[in-house]
Amino acid sequence: MLKLHYAPLTRSVRIRWLLEELELEYELLRSEYNRDGSRGFAQDTPSGQYPYIEDGDVALSESGAIVQYVLERYGNGRLEPPIGSRNRAAYLYWLHFAEGTAANAINTTVWLTVYRDDADRHQEIISAVRDSANTVFGKVETALSLQPYISGNEFTAADIMMGFTLGSAKWLQLLTDAYPKTLEYVDRLFARPALQKSLS
Incomplete structure (x- = not known):
């Protein structure tokens, strides 16, 4: 059985959410998030980070890689457009944009305002990061003005x-009322039973 190393409010939520949406059986290995960021990969998982899965002789970190692995092995075509379909390119773009681009501003904000106690010394950086975040939110808002989900008409x-990236941005008050379609989208995603279960 697939095993997921999990701590609340970490990227492991993404993987639990995916497994719940697919209605797969899995073993949840809970642990507490270590807030001491001075030691690099310091989490209580074999890789020192979240998320981390074990599936037979496969062990894998990085949420995007895990999502692709789980869909390829267990998805049976669910939660992703077919290869060669019209929405496939947009799906791949947003799947990787979430961590490759969108999360950068949020990660920096978390580092400076949550895990350090000298945020007042970094206001110029924090302001620049907020500008970067607003660029991201503008792209998301534009996409959602055309369709109900980030890559088309279907949830993927x-x-x-x-959803995890934008939920984090909302929690940090980076995502504001200037992006109404994005806020509505986040609220819809967080109302999904699979995500609600994954937050507990």
Whole structure:
């Protein structure tokens, strides 16, 4: 049985959400998030980070890689457009945009305002990061003005990847009322039973 190393409010939420949406059986290995960021990969998992899965002789970190692995092995075509379909490119873009671009501003903000106690010394950086975040939110808002989900008319794993990123941005008050379609989208995603279960 697939094993997921999990701590609340970490990227492991994404993987649990995915597994719940697919209605797969899995073993949840809970641990507490270590807030001491001075030691690099310091989490209580074999890789020292979240998320981390074990599936037979496969062991894997990085949420985007895990999402692709789980869909390839267990998805049976669910939660992703078929290869060669019209929405496939947009799906791949947003699936990787979530961590490759969108999360950068949020990660920096978390580092400076949550895990350090000298945020007042970094206001110029924090302000620049907020500008970067607003560029991201503008792209998301534009996409959602055309369709209900990030890559088209259907809920996909790209929404799982982006939903966690945008939910974090809302929690940090980076995502504001200037982006109404994005806020409504986040609220819809967080109302999904699979995500609600994954937050507990």
